[in-house]
Amino acid sequence: MAIYTITHITKYTYEKPVIESINEIRIFPYICKEQELLNQDLNISYSPILHIYTDYWKNKVATFSILHPHQELVVENHLTVRTTSPHLIQVNFHSDFTQLSIEASKNLYLIELMKSEKIRNQQLINEIATSITQDNLSVAQAVEKCSSYIFKHFKYVQGITDIETTIDEILQHKAGVCQDFAHLMLQILRTLNIPCRYVSGYICPNKTDMRGEGATHAWIEAYIPQFGWAGIDPTNNTWVTNYHVKLAIGRSFKDCSPVKGTFRGNCHQSLSVHVSIRYEDGKSFEQTNAVKRRDPFLIPEYLDNNPMGNQQQQQ
Template structure:
């Protein structure tokens, strides 16, 4: 059990004024038995009215609009949360794939989360997955082996991927960051019909030296019969315990993006994310990252009689 105070600030800046910014945020702690929200305060530019709801995946989300011209948008969350999981999780290593298939067939959600994404290098993923499966003695063992494979064969390198990098590109790079490792893990598990989901949140270990420490983080939850959803972090090759704070779940990153939206304007935008985590002993960790995009001018459908056009923003 641990208490963390987390500040998460997302800052968009625009070369020229933009208008009609419409945004969606998923920066609320996920409601589950593994964590408890103690306090949260949101500060957003222009103090817009928030319309909150729960999405398909039971993530708490909110939408807001900023209509006047502006050259900056800041979304800031101040969060205090208590994680309630033990430091060691007793995973069920006895459930086999026959039990998994039986439960999956009876549950539409599990069926949905076991379908693979269409990628060009599926043959390579299948070869890796089948080799790992031959050595596995249970569902949980296969999950653990997939995590270990990614940890050993993919380098943790910042800056070579972005939020739109595909699994095919990650396989070419043989490296990336937590989001990339999570997407490869999902593809491997779904190839052998293990239901799994993407998780966004924070990793908060104190002096542990884990990769991604003190920043926004991503990992995977796999479904294990007679146990349920078990979180595993391929970036650090560990089962998820009380060091991880969960924000959102979904099929992939697109379902869990902390901030995304559109605006009217024909200009380049830049995005930076600052995360500060303070521990119970008073020590803190801070990190600021400039988020890369392949195309900063991603234009959507043009707006009639509006020369500015529509563009998209996402973290």
């Protein structure tokens, strides 16, 4: 059991005034038995009215709009969260793929999370999946072996990928960060017909040497038959522990983005994210990153025939 005080500040800056900024935030700790929200203080530029709802994945979501001209948008979130001892899964847990097939066959939610993405280099994913399961492993052992494979064969390198990086690009780089490794692991496990989901949150290791501290983090949860959802962190090759604070879950990052939205205006934007974590012993860790994004004017999914110039923003 541990208590963390987390500050997460998202700041958008626009080169010219923009209007009609419509945004969606998923920065409320996920409701589950592994953690408890003790306090939350949320401050947003211009104090907009928040409209709160629960999405398909059971994430708490808030939407808000800023209609008047502005050149800056800041979302400042202060959390105090207590993590409780999770039921850590044992890798020798006996449930196998036959049992998984039986449990998933009548569960549309699990079936949805078994479908892999269509990518160019699926053959390489197939080869990795085959190498993982060649020893007749249990489902839990296969999940752990997948995490170990990514940890050993892909380097943790910041700055060579961005939030639009595809699985094909990750395979080409053989490197990336937590979001990339989570997406890669989802593709491999879904190729093996293991239901799995993306998780966004924070990692708070304090005195241990783990990657991703002081920034938003990502990992995955796999469905283990006769057990349920088990979190595993391929960036650090470990099952999820009290060091992990969960914000949102979904099929991929697109379902879990902490802040995303659109605005009206024909200009470039810059995004910085500051995260600080304070521990019970008084130690703190903080980091500020300028988030790398591809030019929205050059990405097909961002091109819009709307003459008013609507653009997207996302953390």
